[in-house]
Amino acid sequence: MAPRFGSVPTRARERRRLLVRASMRGGRISPPILCPFTADAPGLPCPVRPGRAPVVHPEVRVKVLCLPWLVLSLACAGTGAPRVPSASARALVDFFEQEAPAFHQRLLGPLAPFLDEKKGPEPLPVETGKQLAGLVADIDARLRLPPIRKRSEKARALVSRHARVLGQFAEVVVAPHSSTELRDRAMAENARWVLEHEGPEARMVLWAHNGHVCIADRGGSLSMGQHLREALGPGMYVFGFVFNQGSFQAVHMPSEPNEPRRGVIPHTVPSAEIGWLDGTLARARVSAFALDLRGLPQEGGVSDFFVRPRYTRNYGAVFSKDIPPRVVRAAVAYDGLLFVDHTQAAIPTPTGRRLPPGQQAQGAP
Numbered sequence: 001m002a003p004r005f006g007s008v009p010t011r012a013r014e015r016r017r018l019l020v021r022a023s024m025r026g027g028r029i030s031p032p033i034l035c036p037f038t039a040d041a042p043g044l045p046c047p048v049r050p051g052r053a054p055v056v057h058p059e060v061r062v063k064v065l066c067l068p069w070l071v072l073s074l075a076c077a078g079t080g081a082p083r084v085p086s087a088s089a090r091a092l093v094d095f096f097e098q099e100a101p102a103f104h105q106r107l108l109g110p111l112a113p114f115l116d117e118k119k120g121p122e123p124l125p126v127e128t129g130k131q132l133a134g135l136v137a138d139i140d141a142r143l144r145l146p147p148i149r150k151r152s153e154k155a156r157a158l159v160s161r162h163a164r165v166l167g168q169f170a171e172v173v174v175a176p177h178s179s180t181e182l183r184d185r186a187m188a189e190n191a192r193w194v195l196e197h198e199g200p201e202a203r204m205v206l207w208a209h210n211g212h213v214c215i216a217d218r219g220g221s222l223s224m225g226q227h228l229r230e231a232l233g234p235g236m237y238v239f240g241f242v243f244n245q246g247s248f249q250a251v252h253m254p255s256e257p258n259e260p261r262r263g264v265i266p267h268t269v270p271s272a273e274i275g276w277l278d279g280t281l282a283r284a285r286v287s288a289f290a291l292d293l294r295g296l297p298q299e300g301g302v303s304d305f306f307v308r309p310r311y312t313r314n315y316g317a318v319f320s321k322d323i324p325p326r327v328v329r330a331a332v333a334y335d336g337l338l339f340v341d342h343t344q345a346a347i348p349t350p351t352g353r354r355l356p357p358g359q360q361a362q363g364a365p
Contacts, residue, residue: 085169088162089114092139095159099149103142110135114166129173136167154197161193181221184212188227209316210240211326214333217309239290240334242312244282245271246343250319266345267319277312277330280305281339291337293330306331 089111096104110131143160168186172179187208195204211218213225215238225238246269252262272278281291296303311325330337 084114084116084119085165086115086117086119088165090117091159091162092166095162096142099147099151100142107135107139123176124173126174126176129170133167133170133174136163136170139163139166157197161190161197164193165190178221184222184224185227187212187224188231191224191228192231210312210328210333211314211316213238214240214328215335217326217328217333238335239338240328240330240336242278242281242337242339243272243343244278244339244341245269246340247345248315248319248343249345249348250315251317253318253320253322255321267315268345269313269315272313273311275311276325277310277328280310281337282341285341286339287341289339291339292335293337294335296331303331 093104093107093111093115096107113128114132140160140163143156143163147156165186168182168189171186172182175182191204191206195202198204206213208224212223214223215225215229218226228236229238247266249264249266252265252267254261272282274280274283293306296306307329309327309329312328312330314323314326
């Protein structure tokens, strides 16, 4: 059965929540759904106002796999530098502290530079990547030895995946010019591992930039979405995200001479240009909706619009006036579109973490 979509309003001054009603394979959503927002789950950042949990409609029966420490964090901040997977490094250190104290002491020195959770993306020497790759090979060899302490097979598999994540990071450091290709391949590999690790009944929702989830029109190298589509086929449903106007948070990248970098700050953009994918959908004058592109007619004006190349905004973790729009054939790159007319930047809490239930961030309406 084809997916069904709808939307519902909420109380005044509350955010509009998009209701996605899906019915695939007997009422279960096939794994995974790729979309440019994250489902709310413990330990994952809420994409909208902190302290307010998103509504999950009972008809959306999705098992969200909350394993954020397994996600390969190779986000680039305009320099092409990968982000250190400190959570994986920490997991390995903690594991071997109990499993093999002598080997743990051997790891502490080489892994020390990769344990800082607050460390942002930065270029690393190729030699550092080679040394890390050698260390990962030693870790893999140690994990193949008979265990000293009794641990579950699942726990050892998890530690082995953490080692693999460090190995993926080392590959990017050694070959920085291929970082985009390696990054998307690694993210797809890790997503498949999580899905397979959770068993045949698992369902999964992933969040990433349109350029990572798309199944075509990436240009140059294969995206995460393309890797996963090849592995999972049509059982995976990919949403592209489109918006008209409003504010959002992103890393500010200078676009003028001598302009300083300002970190993560709110940015506001006006209405999208008419003729662009974003601006044309805004002319429907609907605040938020989901569009199933798999159900398009085979020919005619509607099909022609979504099949032809069109400009669309290309902002993600980084914002700059110099970032050019993407050219995308929506019906080729995605299975569906999620459109929001007006966005509002997330309001950070004092600590940067979600507030307990019932509390509200200062300045939130």
